[in-house]
Amino acid sequence: MSVKVDVQLDCKGLSCPMPIVRTKKAMDQLEPGQVIEVQATDPGSLADIQSWAKNVGHQYLGTKQEGDLLKHYLRKAGNYVMKERKYPRMIQNEELIQKLNSDKNIYILDVREPAEFAFGHIPGACSIPLVDLENRIAEVPKDRTVYVICRTGTRSDMAAQLLTGHGFENIINVVPGMSVWTGPVEQEN
Amino acid sequence: MNRKVTIIASNGNLFDAYKVFNIAAAAGASDDEVAIFFTFDGLNLIHKDLHQHLPVPAGKKHDLERFKKANVPSIPEMLQMIQEMNVKLIACQMSMNVMNVKKEDLVDGVDVGGAATFLDFAENADVSLTF
Known part of the structure; x- marks a missing residue:
């Protein structure tokens, strides 16, 4: 790893x-x-x-x-105040777990830092840290529903806004996120 | 998290000094508010000269090598470190009178106060320790 x-x-x-x-x-x-x-x-x-x-x-x-x-x-902890989430389309962790149970091919975009991703992420999730998202936006499929996740739902909210700003239409923010994720997790080896 | 940690240092050998300064350093590194009250032989720990040559308990001389091996900082280094962390050092006025220690005999940055000064600080401490 x-x-x-x-x-x-x-x-x-x-x-x-x-x-x-x-x-x-x-x-x-x-x-x-x-x-x-x-x-x-x-x-x-x-x-x-x-x-x-x-x-x-x-x-x-x-x-x-x-x-x-x-x-x-x-x-390092952020000194920013928890902002209100602005992106309206959200899904709860539990709903995503149910969807994963019926469809393993869901596209999940994890926008946390690589080190956070390495120590535990949803199997099959793609890793693009929020700071790199704009440069790597071509890696995100436009023809699929994209479930964006981070640790607490804040970075994924910003990522969702950024993606819709670039013309993506099927973006959904997963809340609260990995901090309380109870579904399957894998680590990088 | 900013806990309030108060420590009473009343003994003056090398091991006593490590117990006091290690806890103070760990608390300081956690952004806790720390005060140490130095009383009786504990004054050695902040005495300009004595803190550099603190006595080792009888029969424990061989431990000095182990301290070196374990890369433990020296007491002067520990003292400097906790002062940089803004750990408050309070010397007991009564002990200084009894033991004929003057403020200028102590390292810089030490406050002198009585028991009431310490109690004032310790009143709402989250952690209180005595060594």
Whole structure:
């Protein structure tokens, strides 16, 4: 599994509390939405980094283990206020799960960051991060219904608006999104 | 999340210092509001000279090597780190009087106060610890 990250942080060989102290410093330099990979060898960092992220409000994506090396992935929280969703055509998670049960060929567009996608997405979903969508718009089929999903429904709302602005007619925003998704999930290996 | 964390440091050996400063650093890195009240031998931890050569408990000298191996920062480094995180350091006035410690003997950035000063801060703390 390859995870696209904005910043890598080397905390190898460091003991508690240094991995989170370093992570905090590095995180302060990031823009909201950016992803950091924290490399650590302290086994305690696995629990610590999750507690830290939860308390500070950042999103813990997951950890990959390679021998003694732990790679923790975190996404910096946004400081934007949750905007009202503007795009009117929505479907609830549960309805999408039902549709998936009867039709495996539904086109799902996941607009989260690659690292979020890598740690769990709907099987068969296509990954185009919101920031890349305009450049890669040709990859989205015009003749099919496109279900757009993100973590909480905000980025997918913006993606839906962007797509309809480019003449797409069958765009549906999936809400709330992957944060509370109970349907099938696969990880990249 | 901004919890309020208060710590009383009343002992002055190297291990005491790590217990205090590690928790303070972790809390500081979590954007918590942290204050440490240094009293009695705990004053060693912020004494300009003494904090650089804190005594190791009897029979534990061999642990120093392990600290190095585990890449644990030195106490002066830890102290500098938590000061950069704006951890509030309060030296106990009464202890200073008793032990004949002056404010200029302590590292820069330390507030001096009495028990009431600390209680004022600790009144609505989410976490209170004593070492």
